[in-house]
Amino acid sequence: MNAVTTAAPGAPVVELDLSELRHDPYPAYAELRRSAPLAWVPSVGRHLLTRYDDIVHAEKLPEVFSSREEGSLLLRTVGPNMLREDDPEHRRLRSAAEPPTRPRQVRDLWAGSFERTAHELLDRIAGRGEADLIRDFAEPLVAANLALVLGLHNTTADDIAAWSRAMMDGNSNYANDPDIWLRAEQATRAIEEAVAEIAEAVRREPDGSVISSMVHAAEPVDLAEIQNNVKVIIGGGVNEPRDVFGVGAWALLQRPEVLERVRADPAMWKRVFEETARWISPIGMYPRQLTQDYEIAGVTLPAGSRVALVIASGNRDESVFERADEFDVDRPHHPHLAFGGGPHFCMGAWVARHEVSALAWPLVFGRLKGLRLAGSATASNSRSAAGRLEGWVFRGLTSLNVTWQASA
Ligand code: HEM
Structure with missing residues (x-):
């Protein structure tokens, strides 16, 4: 099915400035939800679907809203992979890769090493009294954890x-x-080599990792498929947990009364995680392509139309989340969309939840006494000495500069 790269007949056309979206996409999303919940946005080259219920509806119809988007840059960078396949191809690859990322495996196989790595990284910075927690802690932590789970x-x-x-x-x-x-090709070639070496080793000696699980899958998966899916997991498994860590820590450091309650009741870290992922979703949107004509949000999209499911907007939909722009760990439970939905629901959700909410936050706030944001950040301040929020396809803090009482 060829992609249709123009507006559907009757779809409202809304001009959005990408640099404004990068700075703060939420006002534009609120306006789209109110007045054009399905809109063609020329600068994005897609229809943006922005209301919660419509996104959930689309995710329930993967045979209509296909993940096989024509001409996707992801396909050019990593080659065919589970994220850009539909069932049954998608299911074969996903079931081969997924077992090591399930909650029990995370707890039994990986949690101990995750914790050791977090302590080692904190040992390195504890005596300094200041750090960028994104660069010096969160990114190396989640990258090391990913190498372990993959088996690299x-x-x-x-x-x-x-x-x-x-x-x-x-x-x-x-x-x-x-x-x-060129840099992307160098990276993907290096990953291919590393995966080929490990695949050979785990063929003889399985080790419970994602690569091992794919090598020994019931339905065969070939080396190129393993390589491409490892690329996609590396592409998506670092920045999202890093960004939830950063944004959640930043939100708590600006809300000492909430932080105090969380310290007193560690069960609340889970709620902090879900609320952070809802409030500022690390992945703001992802693409789908229509396999047939279909009416949604008052517009009939022709087959081949390109749609972006804007989950960052769905997660701020006031008809679902009261005072949706506020960070509120006490809000009534309602599923958010930050991990997507349907068959492509994030495969790393349990890895991310564990490494951030069970380990990274409790250890950082427990070990770094007197932790505070560098400079004078306030709750309404998205640009401060501590760091700057940026992005709309992916959104997170560029840095998280903090200080604390250095320990010997
Ligand atoms: C807070 C952290 C994370 C967030 C918010 C997140 C978000 C998402 C979202 C929205 C999707 C669906 C995309 C789509 O349908 O097009 C997805 C898929 C995926 N994620 Fe994550 N992710 C996170 C962490 C991770 C980690 C740590 C890993 C690896 C261990 C991972 C691996 C994957 C994979 C392999 C898929 C594709 C699943 C499929 O196609 O069936 N993610 N993620």
Whole structure:
């Protein structure tokens, strides 16, 4: 099915400035939800679907809202992979890769090593009294955890983080910058080599990792498929947990009364995680392509139409979440969309929940006494010495500069 790269007949056309979206997409999303819940946005080259209920509806119909988007930059960067496949192809790859990321496996196989790595990283900075917690803690932690779960013992956390960045840049290389393509290709070649070496080793000696699980899958998965899916997991498994860590810590440091309650009742870390992911979703939107004509939000989209499911907007939909723009750990439970929905629901959700809410936050707030934001950040301040919120396809803090009482 060829992609239709123009507005559907009758779809409202809304001009949005990408630099404004990068700075703060939420006012534009609120306006779209009110007046044009399905709108063609020329600068994005897609229809944006922005209301919660419509996004959930689309996710329940993967045979209509296909993940096989034509011409996707992700396909160019990593090749065919589960994220851009539909069932049954998607199911074969997903069931091969998923077992090591289930809650029990996270607890039994990985949690101990995750905790050791977090302590090691904190040991390195504890005596300094200041750090950028994104660069010096969260990113190396989640990258090391990902290497472990994947089974990539032949790589370092720095390799994983650098490869992830190079591929993410490739996935958003709409300007076709040759240097960005070159770096993405170097990263993907390095991943292919590392995966080939490990696949050979775990064929003889299975080790419970994602690569091992794919090598020994009931329905065969070939080496190129393993390589491409490892690329997609590295591309998506670093920045999102890092960004939830950063945004949640930043929100709590600006709300001492909430932080005090969470310290007194550690069961609340889980609620902090879900509320952070809802409030500022690390992935703001992802694409789908229509397999047939279909009416949604008052517009009939022709087959081939390109749609972006704007989950960051659905997560601020006032008809579902009261005072949706506020960070409120006490809000009544309602499922958010930050991990997506339907067959592509995030495979790393339990890894992320554990590494951030069970380990990273409790350890950082427990060990770094007198932790505070550097400079004078206030609750309404999204640009401060501590860091700046940025992005709309992916959104997080550029840095999280903090100080504390240095320990010997
Ligand atoms: C807070 C952290 C995370 C968030 C918010 C997040 C968000 C998402 C979202 C929204 C999707 C669906 C995309 C789509 O349908 O097009 C997704 C899929 C996926 N995520 Fe995550 N992710 C996170 C962490 C991780 C981690 C740590 C891993 C790896 C261990 C991971 C691996 C994947 C994979 C493999 C898929 C594709 C699943 C499929 O196609 O069936 N994610 N994630």
